[in-house]
Amino acid sequence: MDCNCPAPTSLTEIVAEACGVDLKQIQKLAFQRDGSIFDSGATSDILELSSWQGFTSASDDTKIVITPLIGGDPTIEAGEAITTGGGDNSTLNGVEEVEGVNPSSFSCLFKSLSSTAEKQLKALICEKNLVVYLFLQGGRIAVAELSAQTHTGFPIQSVFVSDRNNAGFGTKDTVNMSFELQEGWSDNLVVLKPNFNPLTEL
Amino acid sequence: MAKENETVMVPLKSKDFAKGKSAKKQSFPIGQANKILGLSNSQWELDSKDFDWNGKEIVKVKK
Numbered sequence A: 001m002d003c004n005c006p007a008p009t010s011l012t013e014i015v016a017e018a019c020g021v022d023l024k025q026i027q028k029l030a031f032q033r034d035g036s037i038f039d040s041g042a043t044s045d046i047l048e049l050s051s052w053q054g055f056t057s058a059s060d061d062t063k064i065v066i067t068p069l070i071g072g073d074p075t076i077e078a079g080e081a082i083t084t085g086g087g088d089n090s091t092l093n094g095v096e097e098v099e100g101v102n103p104s105s106f107s108c109l110f111k112s113l114s115s116t117a118e119k120q121l122k123a124l125i126c127e128k129n130l131v132v133y134l135f136l137q138g139g140r141i142a143v144a145e146l147s148a149q150t151h152t153g154f155p156i157q158s159v160f161v162s163d164r165n166n167a168g169f170g171t172k173d174t175v176n177m178s179f180e181l182q183e184g185w186s187d188n189l190v191v192l193k194p195n196f197n198p199l200t201e202l
Numbered sequence B: 001m002a003k004e005n006e007t008v009m010v011p012l013k014s015k016d017f018a019k020g021k022s023a024k025k026q027s028f029p030i031g032q033a034n035k036i037l038g039l040s041n042s043q044w045e046l047d048s049k050d051f052d053w054n055g056k057e058i059v060k061v062k063k
Helices: A049-056 A115-126 B030-038
Strands: A026-033 A064-066 A072-077 A081-084 A097-101 A104-111 A130-136 A140-145 A150-152 A154-165 A174-181 A189-192 B009-014 B025-029 B044-046 B051-053 B058-060
Touching: A026 A072, A026 A104, A049 A064, A049 B044, A104 A115, A115 A154, A115 A174, A130 A174, A140 A154, B009 B030, B025 B030, B030 B044, B030 B058, B044 B051
Parallel strands: none
Antiparallel strands: A026 A064, A026 A130, A072 A104, A081 A097, A104 A174, A130 A140, A130 A154, A140 A150, A140 A189, A154 A174, B009 B025, B009 B044, B051 B058
């Protein structure tokens, strides 16, 4: 959150929304190196399968890779406030001061992955500038809107993919995945309903 | 037969364009074009009479 000058001349209007916005369950993830966009004014309308096929088949920085279906527990925990002071002499009136916001944490687990898929997921650990597209239940996609025509994924860092968990008889092996979404990641979030089902057609 | 040479660009056009919009056209390196047309649910088709898709790969049409 940038609170430096210039300050707005008045309070920023808050639109009265009639409809709620909920991601519901995140069921797949798509990763891409930062720097590419979907542009419906050009040749890459995010709502069309052909645009995604162009990116998933690429062999350069624009390539998109898609995970298997998430096996369970997909959650995003919003980053908490970074504060200083409070109840002591270090701040004015002893009031706790908000100085920033921590990144948000995504985590999930994959079940019964092959070692090949596990290893391919782990390759993401070495990537430093990634964006993620969230494929949601109902075949929706959560993305960051740059303009009415252009969209991209949410910037992430610190991707981690665990080794295989095994809990023994009558259980499925699991692999944990986590990453950090940049502070403010949901500021420009939009949920889109593409003309195809990203959960089954990608 | 066209070689897997990334310098050869193959023009494709999309099949899934929305009503009222014309098909989008884009050229891809032949390796990428092979991958795209090889997808079981590919939404692209060749947009050039210089190439043909034999079901497995793009081949150059002999004239």
